[in-house]
Amino acid sequence: MKQEKQEKRGVLAGFLGEPTPSKASGFAFTLAAILPQVLFFAVLAFAPAAGEEKPDWYLYASFLVPQLSFALVALLVKNWKGESLKASFKAQTSCKKRYYFIAVAMQIGLLSLSYLNAWFLQLLGGIGYVDEGIDLPSLNGFGFVGVLVTVALLPAIFEEIFFRGVLLSGLKSFGMLGGALLCGALFSLYHENPAQTVYQFVCGFAFAWAAIKAGSILPTVLAHFLNNAFVLFTEKFGYPPALEYALLILSITCLIFTVVWFAVFDREQNEPAKGDKSEKVAFFKWSAIGIGFCLLVWILALATGIVG
Numbered sequence: 438m439k440q441e442k443q444e445k446r447g448v449l450a451g452f453l454g455e456p457t458p459s460k461a462s463g464f465a466f467t468l469a470a471i472l473p474q475v476l477f478f479a480v481l482a483f484a485p486a487a488g489e490e491k492p493d494w495y496l497y498a499s500f501l502v503p504q505l506s507f508a509l510v511a512l513l514v515k516n517w518k519g520e521s522l523k524a525s526f527k528a529q530t531s532c533k534k535r536y537y538f539i540a541v542a543m544q545i546g547l548l549s550l551s552y553l554n555a556w557f558l559q560l561l562g563g564i565g566y567v568d569e570g571i572d573l574p575s576l577n578g579f580g581f582v583g584v585l586v587t588v589a590l591l592p593a594i595f596e597e598i599f600f601r602g603v604l605l606s607g608l609k610s611f612g613m614l615g616g617a618l619l620c621g622a623l624f625s626l627y628h629e630n631p632a633q634t635v636y637q638f639v640c641g642f643a644f645a646w647a648a649i650k651a652g653s654i655l656p657t658v659l660a661h662f663l664n665n666a667f668v669l670f671t672e673k674f675g676y677p678p679a680l681e682y683a684l685l686i687l688s689i690t691c692l693i694f695t696v697v698w699f700a701v702f703d704r705e706q707n708e709p710a711k712g713d714k715s716e717k718v719a720f721f722k723w724s725a726i727g728i729g730f731c732l733l734v735w736i737l738a739l740a741t742g743i744v745g
Contacts, residue, residue, distance in 0.1 A: 462607020463723025470727035532653030540656035546692025589665035
């Protein structure tokens, strides 16, 4: 019986041994950090020269490669753990409907924290850092639909599958708060973007907290998509300055509502039991390479923003 279970887990179990939740999540983070760089070598062979304007196909590839990596890592880890994709999907659909409403309210609330990120950018500016922004494919015509799918929808799906699905499932030994904080920190670090460090950490923490409460990633997929879509719509169409204060008031109201809801009315929902110390050590042992790699790239990005 044990041999049959080993076979279902595929060849990875033969190299890495039996997976524990923390071990599998740590390995997944390391693989997800390195795999996009390996896959991107094929794109780099056709990359534009330094200083040239990047064509749309290259920009699309830069967004699609990480999502492909998340999908491959998730499938590999599921196979290693011997988990059924059908059963995993069925478990996600059991989420109570109210969490979709709460996730949307939470995302509207998170928009108010952009001011916190602006303050962090001012601090970085004090040491000479200049944010060059993120290059997007053309938003003109039907190109906007392509960007909406590639930059908003697909990352919302695959980043949630990976971070709030695969990764968070191995952080239960840290407890609800500890696991959500660590998931947020890794989400922010993975993006290797100094300018977005604070906002991505807060979003990563909030999405992890909501996924734990809901017992599903589907509400956070919705919230994540709305966040990305909002950025793209404001990039293309902007919004009247007269609505800025109204949006801020709405955002703060939603933020207070979701904090009160989770802290007061939903305190016991899906609280994970803390694991032993060995599980925590196992996670950092298997994720150390990925964490170190992302941290190095983040430091290099910061230095590049300072030097210019």
